[in-house]
Amino acid sequence: MLTSEVLRLAQPRWRAFAPGLIFGVLSAAAAVALLATSAWLITRAADEPPILFLSAAIVGVRAAALGRASFRYLERLQSHDAAFRGLADLRVSIYERLIPLAPDGLRGTRRGDLLARLVGDVDELQNLPLRVVQPLATSLIVAVAAVVGVSILLPAAGLALAVTLALAFALGTLVNARLAGRAERDLSPVRADFADGTLDVVSNLDVLVAFGAVDARLDHLRDTESRLTRAALGTASGTGAVAGVVSLLAGAATFCGLLFGVPALGVVTGVAGSAGAAAVAAAAGAGTFGAVFAGGAIDGPVLAMLALVPIAVFEVFGMVPLAVGAWRQVRVSAERVAQAVPTVVPPEIPADVPVQDLRVGAIASAIELRGLSARWPEARGDAFGGVSLSIRPGDRVLVTGPSGAGKTTLAHALVRFLDYGGEYTIGGVEARALPAEEVRRTVGLCEQQPYLFDANLRQNLLFARESATDHDLLNVLERVGLRDWALERGGLSAHVGERGALVSGGQAQRIALARALLAGFPVVIFDEPTANVDPDQADLLLADLLAVAGPRRSVVLISHADVPQALVTQTLRLA
Amino acid sequence: MKPVDRRLMHYAAAARAFFGVGAVLALAQVVCVVAFAWLVSSIVVSAIEGAPLTALAGSLAWLVVVVLVRSALAWLMEVNAARGATVVKSQLRREVLQALPRLGPSWLSTRNRAAVSTVVTSGLDALDTYFSKYLPQLILTVVVTPVVLVVLFFWDWESGLTVLLTLPLIPLFMVLIGWATQKAQTEQWQQLGRLSGAFLDVVEGLSTLKVFGREKRQTARIRAVTDEYRSATMKVLRMSFLSGFALELAASLAVALVAVSIGLRLVNGSLALGVGLFVLMLAPEAFLPLRQVGAQFHAAADGVAATDDVFEILDAAGRGAVGADYSATRATRATRATRATRATRATRVSVSDVSVRYADRVAVEHFSATFAGGALSVLAGPSGAGKSTLVAALLGFVEFDGSVQLGDRRGGGGESTPLRSMPLHREAIAWAGQRPGLLAGSIASNVSLGDVSPSAALVAEALRLAAAGDLAKDFVLGVNGTGLSGGQAQRVAVARAFYRHLSRGCPVVVLDEPSSALDRATEAALIAGVREVAERGAIVVVVSHRPAFRTAADQVVRMVAPVGIAEPIAAAAAAAAAAATAGAPLSAKVG
CATH class of the missing domain: 1.20.1560.10 (ABC transporter type 1, transmembrane domain)
Known part of the structure; x- marks a missing residue:
């Protein structure tokens, strides 16, 4: 996935984004207007004009005060809402890109990294509209408007404001990049290292305790933590420098407003003032500059505005360098999100076939394999090859062979997690021509390590057949020998725990078995169903699941353990 | 706020x-x-x-x-x-x-x-x-x-x-x-x-x-x-x-x-x-x-x-809601115990009247057994019988009633030396759990976990005994040990326990379902390794349901589920019987 694509997903659509931006601009403009109008009002009032002359300014001051608060409130609500909506789109599109790759195309993704990416980086991406685009757009619009306004009053002051704002932008980002850029880039990988290390310790604390290795691991983790802290401290001075530079330029803008405004004031106050300004112009280059650009007449109230408007504009503009800093972090996160989702699907992963009307019926569940082979992504050679087999409805096929003979690879090829070489037909149709979903509706898999969701027993069963009632679920649990155990634990509402932590290996296998029964696949592959089940139960369990499968359903049983020959109709030995 | x-x-x-x-x-x-x-x-x-x-x-x-x-x-x-x-x-x-x-x-x-x-x-x-x-x-x-x-x-x-x-x-x-x-x-x-x-x-x-x-x-x-x-x-x-x-x-x-x-x-x-x-x-x-x-x-x-x-x-x-501190530095008393066990020759582990109660249920009830040194003991029983809980109790991960004693003979003398017994400490146990629990790092670093100066020779020996001699020692695993197949990870975890036993002289070796993901040939090789460790004098306790382990065992100890927990065997048998008699309706329902 491309970084630009991730960023595009993180930025809410214009229609959602625009209201926040408009309110933001209005609020910032009101803040500048409040100070400008107040300054004009006060200085004008000092001339003691009739009160009527001031009433417009008085109304303006009050309107600006109300507007600043109200627009700000609306802006924040709108922009946050838009960002959250964008997050939903982003999560979903990342997930949708994972679907065709899972499970075998994602094998290289380390779990700790996955956690950091999907929780940390995706959340970080919310900052793109909120902390990058919105403040940048708002302050640029307001800054340009202020520069135009000041230029109309006094071109030289306008130019000075433009120059200081541009410098603030350039220097603020440049200094930031110099001081903190490297440290910030260092921060993300160290943070991921620390997250990985923490997850390792938290997940395997029992092992570390049993082997007396807790302290060594924690020491190592503390080292990583120290690196993380050092990298974070490196970024600290960068953020500070940005604030310092912005504050300095804000002061410079006010200073320039006075420097150019005071001589220009002389033009209107009289001949003496004019002469004074001319004297200064002769003395100082800046004065010349001011006199040349001043061009016209300003009065006292305008001078007060020239001195005070930069203060308000810089308050608004202060968010720009911070937005640039936020942008760098957002970009790093976007890059890592992009990395987590490979752009090119490995050739070993089946390409998606569009869903057609074609349905594989009950009679069409006969499977033919001719010279079948398959391999894992990035593997050097085929995990198995030359497999030929006919599976008719009601067949019981035993697949045996030592570890590494390709038994699980075969199972994954049959459910189209992996692509295959040779022929594989279902009801006479080449499986490659069928949508993978359609294949999996016919051929079901009971995985070796069944995944149990962090939910209750009911939710862990129900997704296999959503129409099932509690009665159905308890029946199935009874068939796999878990009914009493489930009732003991509090029935279907009993929590199975994070990744099945509250369930033993044998029980997890039984829950998975129950799911396969509920889903009612015409062909079921059991990948080592008895691996974690007691031997005296194992035979009964096999007999049970083969009996439950019924006469019309075919079963492919992958097992390295002995299976009574009476139970199977054919045996495939992989070497 | x-x-x-x-x-x-x-x-x-x-x-x-x-x-x-x-x-x-x-x-x-x-x-x-x-x-x-x-x-x-x-x-x-x-x-x-x-x-x-x-x-x-x-x-x-x-x-x-x-x-x-x-x-x-x-x-x-x-x-x-x-x-x-x-x-x-x-x-x-x-x-x-x-x-x-x-x-x-x-x-x-x-x-x-x-x-x-x-x-x-x-x-x-x-x-x-x-x-x-x-x-x-x-x-x-x-x-x-x-x-x-x-x-x-x-x-x-x-x-x-x-x-x-x-x-x-x-x-x-x-x-x-x-x-x-x-x-x-x-x-x-x-x-x-x-x-x-x-x-x-x-x-x-x-x-x-x-x-x-x-x-x-x-x-x-x-x-x-x-x-x-x-x-x-x-x-x-x-x-x-x-x-x-x-x-x-x-x-x-x-x-x-x-x-x-x-x-x-x-x-x-x-x-x-x-x-x-x-x-x-x-x-x-x-x-x-x-x-x-x-x-x-x-x-x-x-x-x-x-x-x-x-x-x-x-x-x-x-x-301090949890009693023990699991950090090694605080366990000086236990370290002394390790030295004691190293100097002597432990000959048996006596488990007497051990019960483990969780808030909502009883996992192990009044269990007693003796595991002898120089022998392979297999702990069997249906799922839910509390085998893994007993192992957790041996390791001190859960609190239990009753006692677990390590019996040893001072100085390795003959039969005449009187038996001395002491509480079994975690430091005297080399353990491999049901979940391999491997960490990020090389296979060698996983095997020698907890050893500040690892010995390459012992790593090789431990891997050999665990039927994992074919794995590359410098192969690097991801977080939570990703990168190995289930069977490979299992054998590395067993090798890790062997390494601890060999390098620190832990008298007790406990393996929880060490062969559940192995094929028969590999399992046989593993059993040979486990027997070799046992015959050298270790107290080996293997939790396993595999027939091969039971056949190879010198002693099989059965655990039964505490009263009140139905045995899944019975349920499965009943279901099988039901399926046999009423097969058609059941399959019709599923299909």
């Missing part, structure tokens, strides 16, 4: 230094603020009164100085905040890491591990905004606002009064709205944790979802969960931002009031322009820090909620 959580100061001493430096900087800041307003207003007034630029040079120079000092202060304040956040986060992270061994594996098994990791990693980052945005403004509020108020009163008591009367509205709103939002904010943080778990859960269970054709439906679920998160957060934000709105409004209206009142008094001629401008510039400064505090209110709440989870862990560890 309290302005500053007391526990933060308690657990993170670095927070105190941050507040100290922050107060000094704030004091300098307020001097700059007043000086800047004074200089600008006096320059404007002098210019209007006709003073040329040359006459104002002195004031302008002072203005430059003030601007320079002010920018240096702005820089230092940011640095102080960023350093404070970093150091405090570091301290809290370290405290949590320190707390983990005190809490132990049994405490962790009741938690979502991903959530615990998130708390220490990305969860604490909420403190960044807390420190950089909220706390500095809080300090400024305490220092700057009173000083500015005093100055305002001194120059123009009417404006001072306006500001003084408006100011209390802000904390009032904060308290009122804070009360209203507190519950919602706590809920939101919990929901965030649940949500991060939910999204990961879906991604990790993706292959299972694909098998059942449910992967596409999860899109809607993710959308729904995220949307739920959005609406929950927006509910909080509407309230939080409302407080921001109130603050902004109070501040802007106060400035407007001051400006208009000054204007009217200037028209009357009852006030000097210089004072008017000075007061106008200073009045917003009285509100600025407080406005920032209000604006960052939700950031602060996030920070406090994030620390809540950390403090919960730290408080649990501090209470």
